Amino acid sequence: MIDWLHGAVLGLIQGLTEFLPISSSAHLRVFSALLGWDDPGAAFTTVTQLGTEAAVPIYFRKDIAGIIRAWALSLFRPALRSDPDARTGWFVIISTLPIGILGKLFRDTTETHLRDLRIIGTTLIVFGLVLAFADRTRAVRHARPITDLTLPHGAGHGFAQALALIPGVSRSGGVLAPDAGSIK
Incomplete structure (x- = not known):
């Protein structure tokens, strides 16, 4: 059971590490051990991530609304299927499947x-x-515009994010690493 102090400290660590290409899950586990606390568990870690992840749809609400609108319309109007939004x-849907x-x-x-x-440290x-x-x-790679991405790229990004099921692998880093410098 996590008390309020542990929850507040771990929530602060989560918030500070979530948007960096480092594993916030691993840091919650490591800091708990360093402070002599029990493992907060995967469920607690997931709940703390929900708080920081809530910031994304709030900040990008207009972009997300445009993507949802264009995607939904493209289901009925084939001419819209080439629209970047x-x-x-489709990329979001495809990239979500592997981790699920x-x-x-x-x-x-x-x-x-x-x-x-030991696994987390490694x-x-x-x-x-x-x-x-x-x-x-x-710097060696050639940049390509986001409009050149394909469904296999979306699936690849999804599998890269699925690696984050292992504490120590970052979701954002998993996507950045294979495509470093290749997307404008």
Whole structure:
């Protein structure tokens, strides 16, 4: 059971780390251990992420409304299917499927075994090296406009985000790493 102090401290850590390409889930687990607290658990971590994720639709509400509108209209008007907002709607749907499916299939593992500090430490180091490599090589890649993305790109981004089921892998970093410098 998490008391108010633990919840406030972990909520602050969550808020400070959520929008960085680092794993907020891993940091909640690591900081809890460093402070001598019990593992807050996957459910608590998910709830704290809901608070920070609520900021995204509020901030991007106009963009999201445009995407939903264009996507819905493109279902009935084939000429609109090439509209970037309609395509983005499909990309969001496609990229959400992997984490939903894999999260359901590996729920028990993500809530128990993957919260081991040795796994988290290793994952933080490995993923940090992946991000460092992506950052160093981004100048070599050729940028492509977001309108050139395809459904396989959306699925690839979805699988990259699904890696974040492992604490130590960042959802945003998972998407940035393979495409570093390739999207304008």
